Amino acid sequence: MSQPETFMKSLKGKVAVVTGAGRPKGIGRASALRLAEHGANVVVTDICRKYEGDLAAYGVGDDWAQLQGVVREIEARGSRGLACQVDVTKRSEIAACVDETMAAFGRIDILMNNAGTAVGVGPFLEMSQKQWDLSLNVNVTGMFNFCQSVIPRMIDGGAGVIVNTASLAGLGAGELMCGYVTSKFAVVGLTKAIAAEFGIYGIRCNAICPGMVDTDMGDSEYEFISQMEGISIEEARQRAAEKIALRRQCKPEEVADVVAYLCSPAASYITGVAMPVAGGMAQGL
Template sequence: MPLYSTAPLDGRIALVTGAGRARGIGRGIALALADAGADVVVTDVGTRRADLTIQGVGLGDDPDELEATADLVRERGRRSIALPLDVTDAGAAAAVVSRVRDELGIIDVLANNAGTGIGAGPFLDLTDTNFTLSWQVNVLGQVHLTRAVLPGMIELRRGSIVNVTSIMGVAAAGGYGGYVLDKHAIVGLTRLLAHEFGPRGIRTNAVAPGYILTDLGEAEQTLIAQQFGIDQQDALGAILSQIPVGRSGQPHDVGSAVAWLAGVGADFVNGAILPVSGGQPAGLA
C-alpha cells in the first residue's frame, strides 16, 4: 500500500545510497520516496567488500538486489536508475551525480544512507584499520555525496538532504566504539549544512534510527549474544526491553520519516535530528 494519497515529492529527483539490500533501510527509504512522488536513483557498492563484512553480512553481497530496489520503485510508476557506487570514492560520487543529471535531471533530494557497523565494538579492541574504514564509509561517504549534489541544488535554489545517523549519534553506549564517533559527526555535519545552505533554499536534516530489523540488525543481535554469553533470542529480548513501544523498527519506519523530512510538509524543518527509535533511549527528546 502506498504511504501517500497525494504526491508531495512529485517532480523531484531523489538519490538514495546504500539501497541494495532486500532487508535494508535504504530500500525502505527508496520506496517511501517513490510513494511520495519522487523519481529515485538507488546506489550501493557494486562488488563485495570483504573488509566491511560483519558476522557474515558484507557490503555488496548481492548486486542483483540493487536492481530489485529500482524495479520496486518503477512498479510505483516512478522512474529509477540503479547505479553501483562506493561512497568512499569522491570521484565516483561526482560521476554518478553527473550521470543522473544527464539522464533524469538535477538531484534535489539526497538520502545519505550508506553505512557500516565495522567500527562497533569495545573501544580498546578496535584497530586503527576499523576506525578508519568506519570513518571513510559513515562520514566521508556522506561528505562526498553532499559535495556532489550541492552545486545542482544551489542552481535550483532548492533541495533537501536527509542524513542517516543513529541514536548512537545523539546518545552513547559502551561497546559501539568508532560507530558512536561517526554518528556524532553526522549530527555535526547536518547542523553545519543546515546553517550554511539554508539561506540558499536547501534544508538539511537527519534521522536517528534505533534498532531496525535488517540484516545488519540481526548481526547486532549476534554481537550482543557473543558479548554477554547469551543466545540470540535472549539478545533480542534485551534489545526490545529498552524500546518503550515494545517492537523492533522496520525499514519503512525510517523511510516514512525521511520522506516527510524531504517533503513540503517539513518546509520549516532545518537542522533537526529526528529519532526513529520507538523512544529508545529513555528520555530522548
C-alpha cells in the same frame, strides 16, 4: 501508515538519490520505495562489491542484481529508477553517479545519505586502525563527499533536501561501539553545519536517528550481543526490546515514512534537526 492526499504524491517530478539502498531488508531500499510511492524518481546506489582482506567479513550490499531489483520495484510504483554502483568513499564514483543522474533526469532535489557501516563494533582497545578508518570514511566522509557533489546542483535548482542517516548512537553513547558512536555524532554535526550554511539557498538538511531497526545491520547487533553475553539471539532481541518504550524493534518502513515526511513540503520549515526514530528508546550517555 495512511497519509493524507496532500502528502501522498507531494514529491511528483522530484529526483532523489539514496545511498546504501541495495539490501533487501535495508532502510535505504525501504526509503527509496517510499519516495517513489510519493512520486519521486529515485536513483539508488550501493557499493555492490565485497570489502577486501580482513574487512571481508563485514556485510555490505555486494549484489548489483539486488540493486537493479530495487529499480524494478521503483518502476512498479510508477516512478523512474536508476541504479549506480558507488562506494561512497570514492569521489570519482560519486561524480560519475551524479553526472549519470543529471544526464538521465536533469536535476537532483533530494539526497538521502544512508550508506553506513558498523565495522569495528566491540571493545575499544581491540579496534584496529583499519576498522576505525573505514568507520569514519564510510559513515562521515562518504556523506561529506556526496554533499559536496550534490549541493551545487541543488543551488542551481533553487532548493534541495538532504536527509542523513545518523543513529540514536549519534545522540548518546553506548559501550562497545566507539567508532560507530563517534562517526554518528559527526553525522549530526555535519547535518547541522550544512543546514546552517545552505539554508540561504533553500536547502534543508536533517538527520534521522533510528534506534533498533530490523535490518541486516540490526541482526548483526543481536549476533554480537548474543556472543558477548552468552545468550541466544532471540534473547538478545527481547532484552533490547525491553529497553524500548514501545517494546518492539522498528521496521525499515517506519523509518522510510519519516524520511518521506522530511523530504516533503509538509516539513518545509524543518532544518538542522536530528530526529530520533526510536520508539521511545533512551539515548545513551
